[in-house]
Amino acid sequence: MDTLLVYAYQVAFSFSIFILISLGLAVIFGMMRVINLAQGEFIMLGAYACVVCTAFGLPLWLAVPAAGLIVGLIGIAVERTVIRFLYGRVLDTLLATWGLSLLLVGLVTTLAGPQSQSVPADLGGVSLGGLQVPAYGLVMIGSALAMLVGTYALWRFTNLGLIVRGTMQNPEMARALGTNTSMIYMLTFGFGSALTGLAGALLVPLFGASPTMGLFYIAKAFIAVISGGPWPLLGTLSASGLYGSIDGIVSFAFSSVLGEIAVLLVAILMLRLLPQGITGRLRKGL
């Protein structure tokens, strides 16, 4: 029973990491079809923003949203200077954002040095069926769910969400109806970046911040969003659930590297069996 609980915690934890790192990509790639290879570096920027904010004396629970805001603004700047010119040119977007990713890694290495930095989150442990699990892990699981539900609610139930979804579905029609689609693209990209920055900031107490940390997340994020299929949020959720479980169980039973390899193998198999993604057979939706 206790082992089962620990497994459940481990799965939920892996699941929440998958959700955190792929939610921003689900918006930017899943909804906007912009392949952003600098996504991992946005996570890194979020982490560094969090480190800097706490260094200025902000408590962690304030530094995390502040980091999200900062990365959101950076995302808007990137959209205006690079991405804007590349809509519809998928491959060029991929290459330019890769250039951006290298540029950001180089920039942060030059400014902050190559060493890893961290922010402590001393929340202690919580007893779960006689076993201690770190309380911060539960905070992460909660935040991941809150961000997912919040994003879903924003797109599904608000007027802005309606306009955004309409713009992504048919930009010409949206423009004909008087929407400033350029602005909507900018805001959506900024929102996706902000989610990514939040994720990076939330990960800092556990994994620290280093210039090349983006590398560790980018593969997982793309796997989750691609296998998710055309429904950005539901697809990402189900793919994160699947890969989170595999990663959690294999990592706990063997090693975290085997967990990652297992995830990759399943992802390739999934692509072969369900090339349209998990939600490929469903009618298009969120």
Add this chain to the structure above:
Amino acid sequence: MGWLFSDFRRPAGERPGPVWWSFVVVATAVLLSLPLTLDLAQLLDLSVVFVLALLALSMSFLWGYVGILSFGQTAFFGLGGYVYAVAAMNWGDTTLPFLLGIAIPLAFAALLGVFMVYGKISDIYFSVMTLVITLILNRAMRATSGDQYVIGDVRLNGQNGIPGVPPLQVPWDSSVTLFIDHVYYLSVVLAVLVYVGLRLLLTTPFGRILVGIRENERRIELLGYDARRYKFAAFALSGGIAGLSGTMFAIWGNFVAPEMFGLGQAAEVIIWVIVGGKSTLIGPIVGTGVIQYLTSWLGTQGVGQVTLVLGAILIVFVLLFKDGLVPTLGAAIARVFAGRRESGGGGQ
């Protein structure tokens, strides 16, 4: 003077003319006589350009002529290096390991091709999935630092890589090993052979169909060709070439490390090809040389700046010079000589 360039501006399907052939012969002769004037350190720097040019060629063939951008080239490159290293260190002999360094990446590419080409995933997912595979291989190789990760007698050593990879021996006499200048000759010859081979391959019916797939895959299928078979074959072939490059890299440096699979390596290949111009086969070779010398110069300037500059170069070329150096310069020169009579797009 315009006729001088017309040979380079032919479409890929046409047979190259005498000017191109004389260019190949002259360039090869010049390159092979360089050891007379260069010292060993310079030769070593130049060898790696041609070793890596093989990798760039494998990518530009697939990307520029078949229209598939595969980041997996880096994976095949690393795999080739590791296969050669492990096999040569276990067996002592190097001929079979050299061949395996080509064959195993080729087989791995074929295996991936079965899943991805025959799975009919779209081009962009193909790019992303090959990138993911490269990353995972890199991470897996990094994690092999313990004593338990041994193939035969060779420890994989994780992040530190495998030092002391044996130099290549002459196949008929294992007591003779290749020295720095021999490795240079071999890499020049291999680069020229692969360049000429790919150029001629593109003039065959097989090559023309590949270019047709790039232009319009649906139309090729409607004409009755199974596009998947051709893409699969091209992918496997380019995997083999990338493996050859990795094998030569291991021989060149006597060393393999997980960085061969890394994102940095993958990015550099893309940058060579983009900067040189992917619509040509000669461009990537030029791009490899330019960027390779640029990075080694930058490397002496400080930490972090290499990736910064490479990233900026990539963004600038994608946004402003999509065709790359060689086609852009070629078109400009041809325009000057042709007296602005006519100007086409990129050259061949």
